[in-house]
Structure formats: structure tokens, C-alpha cells
Amino acid sequence: MDIRTLCLGLLTFGEATGYEIKKAFQDRMSMVYDASFSSIYPSLNRLTKEGLVSCRAESQSRRPDRKVYSITPAGREEFLKEIHNAPAADKFRSDFLATLMFSHLLQPGNVSRLIDNQIMDYRQKKDELSQGCGMKQSQSEQFLCGFGVTMYQAAIEYLEQNRHLIEAPAPVRAPAKQSVK
Amino acid sequence: MDIRTLCLGLLTFGEATGYEIKKAFQDRMSMVYDASFSSIYPSLNRLTKEGLVSCRAESQSRRPDRKVYSITPAGREEFLKEIHNAPAADKFRSDFLATLMFSHLLQPGNVSRLIDNQIMDYRQKKDELSQGCGMKQSQSEQFLCGFGVTMYQAAIEYLEQNRHLIEAPAPVRAPAKQSVK
DNA sequence: CGGAACATGTAATACGTTACATGATTAA
DNA sequence: TTAATCATGTAACGTATTACATGTTCCG
Numbered sequence: 001m002d003i004r005t006l007c008l009g010l011l012t013f014g015e016a017t018g019y020e021i022k023k024a025f026q027d028r029m030s031m032v033y034d035a036s037f038s039s040i041y042p043s044l045n046r047l048t049k050e051g052l053v054s055c056r057a058e059s060q061s062r063r064p065d066r067k068v069y070s071i072t073p074a075g076r077e078e079f080l081k082e083i084h085n086a087p088a089a090d091k092f093r094s095d096f097l098a099t100l101m102f103s104h105l106l107q108p109g110n111v112s113r114l115i116d117n118q119i120m121d122y123r124q125k126k127d128e129l130s131q132g133c134g135m136k137q138s139q140s141e142q143f144l145c146g147f148g149v150t151m152y153q154a155a156i157e158y159l160e161q162n163r164h165l166i167e168a169p170a171p172v173r174a175p176a177k178q179s180v181k
Numbered sequence: 182m183d184i185r186t187l188c189l190g191l192l193t194f195g196e197a198t199g200y201e202i203k204k205a206f207q208d209r210m211s212m213v214y215d216a217s218f219s220s221i222y223p224s225l226n227r228l229t230k231e232g233l234v235s236c237r238a239e240s241q242s243r244r245p246d247r248k249v250y251s252i253t254p255a256g257r258e259e260f261l262k263e264i265h266n267a268p269a270a271d272k273f274r275s276d277f278l279a280t281l282m283f284s285h286l287l288q289p290g291n292v293s294r295l296i297d298n299q300i301m302d303y304r305q306k307k308d309e310l311s312q313g314c315g316m317k318q319s320q321s322e323q324f325l326c327g328f329g330v331t332m333y334q335a336a337i338e339y340l341e342q343n344r345h346l347i348e349a350p351a352p353v354r355a356p357a358k359q360s361v362k
Numbered sequence: 363c364g365g366a367a368c369a370t371g372t373a374a375t376a377c378g379t380t381a382c383a384t385g386a387t388t389a390a
Numbered sequence: 391t392t393a394a395t396c397a398t399g400t401a402a403c404g405t406a407t408t409a410c411a412t413g414t415t416c417c418g
Contacts, residue, residue: 066368
């Protein structure tokens, strides 16, 4: 789902400015998506051109016009259609895990440090998410939040329980010439 | 980590053609990264220009030259440097979860179907990964594989145990006018 | 006085994908 | 005979990011 569609979706919760949508991304979607102003503002302009949102400009003194966007019936319909499509598969990218694929090139101490840091990272993100969870109003938000917390917890436990596998590599008896295949 | 760097990394396991690197991506890295020929071939050409890999062409009859790439000392050094950098944070994108954020726009039956499908999906991916796990030779590969299996399992359990939260939304007493904020 | 929050936008750039182009060999 | 595997590449396109551009207001 692209930023444009997600902006449209966020507007189903009520009208908002680009600035507020950015905050909504951070507050409610940061677990699964994020967006910068440079993708939000053009998206909003495009949605307006397409007639999927309408825009009311409030002029402010010494500041850019505050542009308040609302979803139109056409926009609502479009978004409804979108969320009835089968969702694309989850995508997970991890430089941490990718690096561990090459742990044969690192010294044991470095592998340990890498894992330590990653655990601390996961812990912190989990805590941040947990804290936010309580403040969420809707069930969906709490559900998502809980999902994130669960995932982080599982990752932490896996790392703690299995790190020895790559920290103390079992000596290979007959080190065959390796190949990519 | 970009495809170019990952190609360089895969070549630390031994020489390979672009075609074989594509397979390596699928076999060993699919959990955390994937790449198409259209990003691999240009990467390899660029790495060659940069002197980080060398290329030996084997001419074949009625088929494009088989180009076998090897990492050079400079390439090895470059990659070493790369994996000693602090890894970028994990990225997780989920259209499924994003869709659930908008479950207030879906009928209960659709929410249930969505979750059912997602669980089946996760189960299948977990099984595929589990199967592959046994065949992996190196500890790092088994470690990564195990990580993936653990994550899928955690996701499945969370969905099964918490789906009722969004399948049967508790009736709101005084439905306040919602807002994005 | 400094930094966060408010407020919107463009330009240049990076990174990757799908579609296009071409074709032989081998196993089911 | 049909699909998979082998084998390499370019062109067009999409999508998002970082850097640039420009301020005011409010809180500590």
C-alpha cells in the first residue's frame, strides 16, 4: 500500500492537515509504515486533483496556509475498494540478520556486541510500543500494538536463547572449500 | 544494505555467476532480502568497474557468455568495512496490519476471512522455512532460519489468541466524533 | 536563547521493480 | 509439449528519500 492510499485511509478518521497526517503516521502506523513530508504533501495534492479528497485552506498570518483535507465520497469508495483487495505479503528487511549471515568474517567479540546491541534495540522499541499501547483508544490500534510487542518479545527471546549457536561456532572437522551454491 | 553490497557479500562464499547469485539470494537470504536479475547484473557490472570483483568470461555455444565473478582483496576489505558498521534498523512493512487499522470500514466477516488467510499464509511460510532449515549447512544459516520460524510462530499465536479483539468489537457507548489526531 | 512544534513545498537523487529482448537445453 | 533451468542484459517506470527553501510561535 503506498503513501497516497494510506493518507486517504487516515482521512477516514476525520479531516486533517498534511502536518497532522504525518503525526498520525508516527502515532498510529509507525509499526508498519512511515512517511516523510516529502511524500505526504505531494500525495495530498494528487488526491485533491483526483477528486478523492477536498481541501479547505485556512489562511494564517505569517505562516503557510493551513490546508485542511477531507475525504470525499469518491475517495471513501476508492479506499474501500483498496482494503478489500488481498493484502500484499509482509516485507521484512534486516541488516542485522544480513550481517549475521556473514558472521564467519567477524571476530567473536564483534558478533556478541552486535547481538547485545540488537537486543537492547528491540527491548527499547518494545517498551516504547508498550507504553503507547495503553494510550490507544481503538481496538484495532491496541491489537496492532500488541502484535508489535509480541514480535519484539519473540525476537529478544530467540536471540537470548540461540546466540550461542553463532557466538561459539562448532569447529568444523574437515573444512570443505565453500561455495555460494 | 543495498543489493550491490549483498552481492559482494555473497561472493565471500566463493565465485559465482549472476545467475547463481540470484539463487543464493533465494536460498540463503530470502528471509531478509530479495533481488531480481535487473538489480543483480548491473550491480555486478558496477562492482567490476570499481575493482571490487573480477570477472572471468567463459564462452558457451549458443548461450550468453557465462561470467564468473570473484571477490578481489579490495572487495573483501570494502565488505569487511561494511559489516563493521552498525546495521540499519529493521524494517517491517505489512499491508495486512495496515488493513486491520481500518477494520472499522470492513464487515466482520471480511475481517475474519482476512485473518484466516493471513494465518494460513504465515503457516505456509513457516513450514517452507522449517523444511529448508534442516538442509542448511552453516550455523549462521540455521540461526537465521530459526529466527524466521520463531517469528512466524509468534505471529500465528498472537493472531489466534487475540483475533477476537477486532472480530467482535465491543460496542462503544457514546461514539464520540473521531479525529485523526 | 535554544529547541521543539507549527506549516508547506520543490529538486535532486537513490534504489529497485516490471516489462522487454533473446534463445538453447533438459526433464516430466 | 510444456515447463523449468540456464544465461545476460536494457529501458521505462514507480516510489520514496534527503537536502534545500522559508519562516513564526511557544515553552523552558
